[in-house]
Amino acid sequence: MASHDDDQDLVVYGTPIEREEDISARKRRAVADAGQLRALPAWKQEVRDEEGRRRFHGAFTGGFSAGFYNTAGSKEGWTPQTFTSSRKSRAEHKKQSIYNFLDEEDIKDMGGNALETSQQYDTFGFTAAEHARKQASKEQNERPSAIPGPVPDELVVPASTSIGVKLLMKMGWRQGRTIKDAHADSLYESRREARKAFLALSGVSNDEDQDQIASQKSRVDENVAESFDKISALGNTPVYVLHPKEDLHGLGFDPFKHAPEFKDRKRSHKSMNRDRNRSDVSVRGSLLISNSGQYAPGFGIGALEELGVEDEDIYASGFNYEQTEVDIEPSKTSGDSKFKLEDRKRGFFLSFKIASNSEYKLERFHPPEIPADFDGRHKFSSPIQTADKFSDLAPPEIPPPEDTTLRLLIEGCAAMVARCGKHIEDFYKEKSKASPQFLFLDGGDGCSYYARKLWEHQQKFIDRQRPDAVKLKPSSDKLTAENRGTILGERPLDRSSKSSSSFVSAKEAVQLQSNLGDTFVKPISLDGVPESKKPFRNEPAKQARFEQFLKEKYQGGLRIANLIPTITMSEADRARERLDFEAAADAIEKGKEYKAIDPLSILGLPGLNEQRFVSSTQLESSAVLQDERSMYPQREEFEWRPSPILCKRFDIVDPFMGKPMPLRRPISKMDTLMFMTESTKKINEDVRGSSTIPQNASVAGTEETEPQEAANNPDIVSSSMQRPVDLYKAIFSDDSDDEMDEPLNNQPVDPVKTSEGANMALNRLVAEDFLESLGRELGLEVPPEKPAQPPNVLFRSEILPKADASVSRNGQTSTCREINETKGSFSLMEAANANGDGPTSNVEKLDLKYEHSADKGRSHSSHRQIRNGSPESDTSIERHRSRKRRSHHRNRSPTPDSGSSDERRSSKKRKSYSRHRSGRSRTPDADLSSDSQKNKRKRREKRSHRTNMSDTDSSDHEYKEKYTSSSRRSSDKDRSRKHSKHRRHRRKDSA
């Protein structure tokens, strides 16, 4: 127990020193283990040194070692192979011996017995000889020899090798090498040589034989991998000629010499005949051929292209490669078929032959004897007999005899006979001999009546049978109304009353009419009217127009002005059509009156019923033809703009040289502005000329003619480019336009026709007014300090539609009654404007004349506006311009917008301040180029871009003014300036 405890406490460090005897013991064990080790599976075997120890080098580095200090085996370990050029020693490969894989221990185990291949040991060579000699000496020892002594042993050596082997060895063959290569090659070579010689002799075209050779070679190659004896057997196997000559052509004659594709076909065909195994290949081939024939004759499309509609052979008549097998060797094929037949006959045993005279004879039977009493006519039983009789002529109608009983008897008898057949009559006849009642059967009284009655009954009976017979066939499929109609012999009647609705298609209607006319005279009053209301049913569009026309003529009520667009029709056509309509309507009216008398007279309308009234339709068609002739060719002219480079290449002066691009759709803001200038200017001129021209018309006109105008008057365009004042004005008026943009939709229309100038001026104020009221209605708060600028809808409309209202109220300046202060500032500004305007208009007469007047008008109108207090007076005019403005919006919307409405408001505040100051301080300042312009511009800037104005000091402002005035020359720059300025202001704002 205690010792046990001691054991537990004992800790042993290090490896104990081994004793001599221990080592020897372990050695012994190791030797003993060596035997067991081999029995162990590979993963359980352990590497030990010669002492039988396992080397252990720390748990961290991998446990027991393997091999030589963790390397694989040798002291050197794995030495990486150095690169040696194989250029010189290409074919050389290292011979590996078993020693490359054995370590010293293994070699020691082998005990120096190296395994080697010996030159001597071969069954045919030295060893065999040795063996044979030993055997011989042994035998010699056993049996007594004629010649004693060892002499004959040396002299007579038993043959160990056969003579064949010896010969082979003489030829260079060695044991261990297969004879195949050299053998096959030599075989092939020799055969080729022989063939060549043969060809040279016979002069046959090479290709076919080449084929044979190639195939033979491949055959030989196949065999290369096979064993020796098989190869030796090869020599004995008969060489099959793959393409035996089966035709009857002369040697070397190739019927397909210039048509290899036919040759291929022929061959594939043949092979298909020969064995069905290969048929799939040939089928595929033929498929390919037929495919290529379908699409485009002679060529398919590329692999990467897909087959489209356009690849179909639209000229389908083109090339049809018919795959007819032209039999060039008729005798052969017929022979073939014959052989085949015989093959089948003979079965499998080909060696059997048909006997020339066979035992088997075809047995012939005589025709059956015809009975002597056969007359070749067949009597049918009674029902069919009646059918026979049906074809007889009907007996004449005979008045019935007076005696009613006789009449009844006759009728009954006739009915009976008709139903049951002739034999009943015979039966009655028999009876009639007894009773006189049936005398009529034998030609007595009432005979003719009986005959008639009998015929009638038979007829009836047949009639009853016939439908059954007819029915028998179609009963399998459904009996429709039409079928029944045809059975009953009725004429098909189209849905008469229902079809009279206007939904009948034109064709049906015509058909119906004709049917009705053909079958019976239908009271057309039911459907005649709606029918006749469609005299142009052949032309749905025209019919629609005609209906519209009728509606307009006879019915009241509201309707759209032009329901069916007749854009394609010329004025003359329309007039002609109207005349037609009138005539048609008259005819319908008349038809209503006397349709009961002659329902078809109504159909006499031109083009109504082509089948019946040929002349009228001819008239119509000729009219149509004439129409067409007169209609076509139509000539229209448009403006077309050749590209400058095209003109250059055609050596033609560009007709549009120097003119701006035609504006179907304004591309840039720049262009729009320039044309705006034009239009406004023109408007102003118009106003001056005649102030009564309604603005909407003029505006619309200018807008539409804009591109053409620009194209036609290049000087105007260019002048506009040189006159930025117009541009300002354009922007100015444009602004006011923009202000109106939002509320336009819900504004009641109240068109007031005022002079153009006044309108221009009014627009802005009206808009302001309206926006202010709107803002108030919406209950948006008013900032304490009112800036005197109109709202900048221009920049806001897209982004902040809601804020618009509030800001617009802010912007509402001049008419704002609550805040007097602002009003004061406005009036002050107005005064400044007025002051400035006076002198400058004199200076820049040409440019500013209209401007001036417009300005004045504006001020006037603004006053009036204030007085009147009717803010929504002019919006209709605005509406007319809305399109234009919208385009502006579109163009301008991409400009970077300022952030929030708050910012805008504050900036407005600041701006109003600056404006006050500048307005006051600048007015007397005459040094600067043009005060009025500046003022105007300032105002414009304030109005349009108020948002972006900052409260800068006066010097800054001045600089700005200078900058603008200097860059005013070109409208291009002007625009860019405007933008740049905006940006600058904004930057300052944020700062």
Add this chain to the structure above:
Amino acid sequence: MSSAAQQLPRTESRTLSGHEGAVLAVRFNHDGKYCLSCGKDRTLRLWNPHTGAHVKTYKSHGREVRDVNASSDNAKLVSCGGDKQIFYWDVASGKVIRKFRGHNSEVNSVKFNEHNTVVLSAGYDRSVRAFDCRSQSSDPIQTIDTFQDSVMSVNVTNTEIIAGSVDGTVRTFDIRMGRETVDNLGHPVNCISLSNDRNCILANCLDSTVRLLDKNSGEMLQEYKGHICKSFKMDCCLTNDDAFVVGGSEDGFVFFWELVDAPIVATFRAHSSVVTSVSYHPTKTCMLTSSVDGTIRVWT
């Protein structure tokens, strides 16, 4: 007139065969010494129609070649077809100098302008495009897309571009005036051909009618009927003295009409199938016809 009619090319002097499949167009060159043909086998072929010699074959097109035109200096060719591209060839080397791209669909017709500087093409994509031969760019310098339907044929004078479309219009684009003149014929126009005095437009319409228009007034001068032209693109042209109108028919016949009164002066069976193209020698009495049957025939 009768003597003139007697002189019409009615006897077949030779057949130029070599095209596999339909020949879609055959054109004399500017002086009439050579002719060019193109067809469904994706090749252009240059022939000497007077000797029957096949001079050269131009291969590069990926699909059928629909039209070909030679420059007036005989140095360049331009061809178009189903592969949506226009090939600009060097005649001598047979190499493609440039491929003009831009059409979105098959190209039906192609022409050089007078100075061989611009190639005009009409396509199924309802557009006429102009390509600059002098620049390296393969993009069109102008695209005219006012057509409503496939443009079948284009022709160029020294100041005008004339194109006929399936929308039934013949549109004349006057570069000098900057005007587009639209003559609506009411029937799909297959082929546009100009009279030699450049005053009349001959339009082959799909209602089996050839129409003669006055270019300046747009007035229809005459209609020529009798042939069949209902579904294929077939050419028509005027003789070199502007006395007769020549047109092919879908049944393989060739028709000659007298220009003024439009009677059929002569008609004969030229091919077994659709006569796709006719071309009249610029000076001599010689005519070329091409057909779906794969042959080009020379008539003298």
